[in-house]
Amino acid sequence: QKEVEQDPGPLSVPEGAIVSLNCTYSNSAFQYFMWYRQYSRKGPELLMYTYSSGNKEDGRFTAQVDKSSKYISLFIRDSQPSDSATYLCAMIPPSGGGADGLTFGKGTHLIIQP
């Protein structure tokens, strides 16, 4: 079993719909959770960053973490064609002070139909 599981999609929804993207993980040591967005032929860019269980909202985006279930979600409200991209979840255990590498899901390819 991979440490982080993510449905690769593609997930196709009409413009304006609410999108739900999810990841499950097996390593209970993971404490920091991120969502990256990657457009075609570009590098990943950080979208959301959370530490604790619960919800974090930023504009149309909401990140949700449930550590008891080892499950994280990203919700996109009022989805736009410009949201079409691959969304990667990433996570990391707490470190001793230095930075550590991220463990990524394989990414979900999202298509928003105009």
Added chain:
Amino acid sequence: DAGVIQSPRHEVTEMGQEVTLRCKPISGHNSLFWYRQTMMRGLELLIYFNNNVPIDDSGMPEDRFSAKMPNASFSTLKIQPSEPRDSAVYFCASSVQGVLAKNIQYFGAGTRLSVL
């Protein structure tokens, strides 16, 4: 801010040749990461440096891969000899240590490597 700069953007080479990928991290960042992305395996961490020192190279697939960071503004990832299965997109990322900025990594645009 110019962001993380990688070169070349594309590299096509023949099996057996040496390949060198380059990365310039964001100024002031003291952690640097090399990742590889393929359809089959997704994004995988190869190696990372803190303050120019390699910390964890357990993701480097074989001895054919090596990475260096001679100073805070430059890193290389070398593959010698290259093989077709090394074909992938290689990303460099950097971050800055600190409580609030912890673990926020900024990625370059990647180098798309094709080994024929």
